[in-house]
Amino acid sequence: xEQLRTRFAPSPTGYLHIGGLRTALYSYxxxxxxxxxxxxxxxxxxxxxxxxxxxxxxxxxxxxxxxxYDEGPDVxxxxxxxxxxxxxxxxMKYALQLVESGHAYYCFxxxxxxxxxxxxxxxxxxxxxxxxLSKQEIRRRLDDGEKFVIRQNMPTTGSTTxxxxxxxxxxxxxxxxxxxxxxxxxxxxxxxxxxVIDDHLMGINCVMRGIEYLSSTPKYNLLYDAFGWERPMYIxxxxxxxxxxxxxxKRNGDASxxxxxxxxxxxxxxxxxxALLGWSPKDDSEKxxxxxxxxxxxxxxxxxxxxxxxxxxxxxxxxxxxKEMTPEAFADYATPWIQNSYLKNFDKTLVCKLTQSRVExxxxxxxxxxxxxxxxxxxxxxxxxxxxxxxxxxxRQVLPLVRNKFARVETWDNEHLYNALxxxxxxxxxxxxxxxxxxxxxxxxxxxxxxxxxEIAELLGREETLRRLDRSVADLG
RNA sequence: GGCUCCAUAGUCUAGCGGCCUAGGACGUUGGCCUCUCACGCCGAUAACAUGGGUUCGAGUCCCAUUGGAGUCACCA
Numbered sequence: 001x002e003q004l005r006t007r008f009a010p011s012p013t014g015y016l017h018i019g020g021l022r023t024a025l026y027s028y029x030x031x032x033x034x035x036x037x038x039x040x041x042x043x044x045x046x047x048x049x050x051x052x053x054x055x056x057x058x059x060x061x062x063x064x065x066x067x068x069y070d071e072g073p074d075v076x077x078x079x080x081x082x083x084x085x086x087x088x089x090x091x092m093k094y095a096l097q098l099v100e101s102g103h104a105y106y107c108f109x110x111x112x113x114x115x116x117x118x119x120x121x122x123x124x125x126x127x128x129x130x131x132x133l134s135k136q137e138i139r140r141r142l143d144d145g146e147k148f149v150i151r152q153n154m155p156t157t158g159s160t161t162x163x164x165x166x167x168x169x170x171x172x173x174x175x176x177x178x179x180x181x182x183x184x185x186x187x188x189x190x191x192x193x194x195x196v197i198d199d200h201l202m203g204i205n206c207v208m209r210g211i212e213y214l215s216s217t218p219k220y221n222l223l224y225d226a227f228g229w230e231r232p233m234y235i236x237x238x239x240x241x242x243x244x245x246x247x248x249x250k251r252n253g254d255a256s257x258x259x260x261x262x263x264x265x266x267x268x269x270x271x272x273x274x275a276l277l278g279w280s281p282k283d284d285s286e287k288x289x290x291x292x293x294x295x296x297x298x299x300x301x302x303x304x305x306x307x308x309x310x311x312x313x314x315x316x317x318x319x320x321x322x323k324e325m326t327p328e329a330f331a332d333y334a335t336p337w338i339q340n341s342y343l344k345n346f347d348k349t350l351v352c353k354l355t356q357s358r359v360e361x362x363x364x365x366x367x368x369x370x371x372x373x374x375x376x377x378x379x380x381x382x383x384x385x386x387x388x389x390x391x392x393x394x395x396r397q398v399l400p401l402v403r404n405k406f407a408r409v410e411t412w413d414n415e416h417l418y419n420a421l422x423x424x425x426x427x428x429x430x431x432x433x434x435x436x437x438x439x440x441x442x443x444x445x446x447x448x449x450x451x452x453x454x455e456i457a458e459l460l461g462r463e464e465t466l467r468r469l470d471r472s473v474a475d476l477g
Numbered sequence: 478g479g480c481u482c483c484a485u486a487g488u489c490u491a492g493c494g495g496c497c498u499a500g501g502a503c504g505u506u507g508g509c510c511u512c513u514c515a516c517g518c519c520g521a522u523a524a525c526a527u528g529g530g531u532u533c534g535a536g537u538c539c540c541a542u543u544g545g546a547g548u549c550a551c552c553a
Contacts, residue, residue, distance in 0.1 A: 121480085273489095447513075450513095
């Protein structure tokens with residue numbers, strides 16, 4: 001059997017979007033599942049939209065996420081070059097072949113004439129005006145150096161049907177098809193044309209892409225037919241939405257892969273989550289490693305309807321990946337966030353210990369412990385706690401004793417500090433909560449904190465702990 | 478607007494005529510655990526868009542309506 005060859009063909013116009021990444025993911029998974037090849041091709045036929053550095057982002061993101069392509073601009077291959085602007089010469093040749101066979105024709109129409117065309121149902125349609133030009137006239141105008149484009153000559157009757165692996169059979173009336181431009185007046189091919197030529201030349205027999213191409217696929221097929229080439233297998237996928245009405249897009253400032261990484265999402269969680277957007281495994285698996293994804297992926301699990309990107313679920317998945325990291329790995333990954341904030345002045349191991357099970361993204365670490373850096377006067381009502389039976393009055397009695405206990409603690413760590421507090425409670429013949437609660441409030445001024453009084457005291461250090469205790473006692477009057 | 482496609486809870490989804498008094502997950506929420514919070518564990522909440530068919534039987538098939546998406550560029 002012929003080897004499966006599929007490709008990811010992005011345009012270097014900026015960051016790699018979540019939708020694009022998912023397309024690459026599915027293509028990669030499907031290719032690998034079938035012992036096929038996954039190819040990267042850069043579609044830069046529109047110089048106007050080229051963004052510097054965008055190509056590098058594509059390479060980097062794909063490699064970082066493990067979507068290693070077998071052939072591509074930076075890794076080579078037998079079908080290169082893999083950048084369309086470097087294959088520019090090829091396209092005209094094929095377009096001319098189509099002109100020769102009558103499947104395409106020269107068009108000299110001016111922009112003004114095009115704009116004057118009547119619009120039908122809200123859309124202007126080219127009227128095949130130049131199709132009737134005589135050979136001599138075309139020759140003459142070409143010799144005169146007139147600007148031209150080459151258009152595909154669509155049949156006006158009949159219909160075109162094709163099969164999509166996700167959406168099934170799709171039929172479109174040929175009369176709906178416009179004589180689209182194949183070669184632009186600057187001599188460059190349009191995306192649609194270059195795509196077909198390159199896919200064929202590169203032996204691509206499986207095309208996976210977004211649903212936005214579903215309705216132009218008949219045009220592609222007509223091109224394949226005109227050349228007498230075999231049509232590829234098509235797998236279109238539904239869009240990823242920001243909400244019910246809007247697609248996720250960089251234009252609206254929606255998160256790209258890089259943004260998510262910067263916010264502290266793990267690449268495994270991102271991949272895992274987007275795999276689940278529009279696809280589901282046969283079983284009920286949710287959290288899946290890359291290898292499990294590879295084992296379970298199947299195009300029959302691809303959904304037909306658009307799915308909305310849910311940051312909450314991504315965050316949940318991310319927290320799962322964070323929790324399963326070893327403390328060392330977590331500390332390692334958290335380093336940039338810690339180093340770039342007030343947290344750099346605190347014990348990293350302790351900071352990590354208190355936050356690993358409490359954050360969904362690394363960016364949250366900073367917020368969770370902000371009381372370490374900011375200790376302002378707080379409302380004494382915080383000492384009120386029904387369950388522990390504490391309030392400002394009980395705090396006033398207990399806090400000075402806590403201070404004294406702490407002052408005498410020799411080894412400043414959680415265990416000793418905790419024992420000191422429990423000991424105090426025992427001496428006073430009260431429940432632990434009666435001293436633990438006010439102690440924590442007095443040290444932080446926060447109703448809820450990661451870790452308890454002793455853990456926070458350990459993090460603050462002896463000096464700062466006693467200082468805060470003194471101040472809180474003073475504030476109680 | 479024309480054309481194409483889609484339609485299970487707030488969200489992601491399972492379901493391919495009887496196993497569905499619709500399953501899983503996020504979220505929300507009650508409880509347990511607990512030095513508060515978080516984690517973890519146990520429970521709850523909420524859906525087959527509507528109307529017609531077909532069939533002994535419909536979330537599953539057909540049609541219509543409604544809603545949504547995509548597309549209609551010398552952009553990809």
